[in-house]
Amino acid sequence: QNSELFTLTYGALVTQLCKDYENDDDVNKQLDKMGYNIGVRLIEDFLARSNVGRCHDFRETADVIAKIAFKMYLGITPSITNWSPGGDEFSLILENNPLVDFVELPDNHSTLIYSNLLCGVLRGALEMVQMAVDVKFVQDTLKGDSVTEIRMKFIRKIEDNLPAGEE
Numbered sequence: 539q540n541s542e543l544f545t546l547t548y549g550a551l552v553t554q555l556c557k558d559y560e561n562d563d564d565v566n567k568q569l570d571k572m573g574y575n576i577g578v579r580l581i582e583d584f585l586a587r588s589n590v591g592r593c594h595d596f597r598e599t600a601d602v603i604a605k606i607a608f609k610m611y612l613g614i615t616p617s618i619t620n621w622s623p624g625g626d627e628f629s630l631i632l633e634n635n636p637l638v639d640f641v642e643l644p645d646n647h648s649t650l651i652y653s654n655l656l657c658g659v660l661r662g663a664l665e666m667v668q669m670a671v672d673v674k675f676v677q678d679t680l681k682g683d684s685v686t687e688i689r690m691k692f693i694r695k696i697e698d699n700l701p702a703g704e705e
Contacts, residue, residue, distance in 0.1 A: 541613060545639045552652060562649040569651070573658020574665075581663040584610065592667075596692045597621075599669065600628050603660065603690075612636050616688075632686040635679065643680050651675050656688065668696040 555565045584590075588606050593599040600618045609615050614636060620629040637653045651657075657673040664671050670693040677687035 541636055542639070545636060548637055548655070549641060552650075556647060556650070562647055562651075566649075566651045566654050569654035570658040570661075573655035573660075574662035575658075576655070577659035577662025577664075578666055580611075580659065581666040584663065596625060596628075599664070600630075600690070604630055607663075608632075620689075622691075626692040628690055629676070630688045630690065632688070635686045638680050638686075641680060648681075651678070652680050653678070653686070660688075660690065665696065668698065670694045670696055 552565070552569070555568050556562075559565050559568065584607060588602075588610065590602055590606060593602060604616045604618050608630075614632060614634055616630040616632045618628055619631055621627070635653055637656070641652060643650060643652065654675065657675065660673045661671055672689075672691040672693055674689055675687070676689045677683035677685055679686050
């Protein structure tokens with residue numbers, strides 16, 4: 539697929555959301571919600587196409603996200619840095635975010651998290667493989683930072699809740 543077409547289509551989506559909602563916080567929430575719904579569905583495609591087995595820990599999950607998933611869907615490989623001492627939190631550094639090609643944030647949208655869809659996608663996909671995570675942008679080149687940084691924090695393993703008698 540043509541990445542420029544995707545980038546422009548995504549830009550049109552964000553522009554429409556900015557027109558439809560009162561403030562940037564509401565747009566950020568909608569982008570996260572849309573991303574979550576995409577992630578919930580995308581994980582099946584990812585698992586089928588990548589032949590990745592179950593990850594044994596959060597470090598392995600980070601490697602799969604950065605080296606396989608981002609490469610497969612966005613054509614980039616973010617670096618994994620800033621691990622917390624407990625190994626439950628890390629940063630993905632995107633030297634180049636394809637979603638923001640041709641984008642400049644207007645002054646009246648300074649709190650817009652333009653690529654927030656990515657946070658939702660990661661959250662939704664990981665939830666489908668029994669991992670509750672918190673995902674947020676902490677740096678963004680659109681806001682003058684030198685890199686784009688997504689912070690991921692493992693919250694808990696989601697236990698399968700099977701109906702009684704169906705173990």
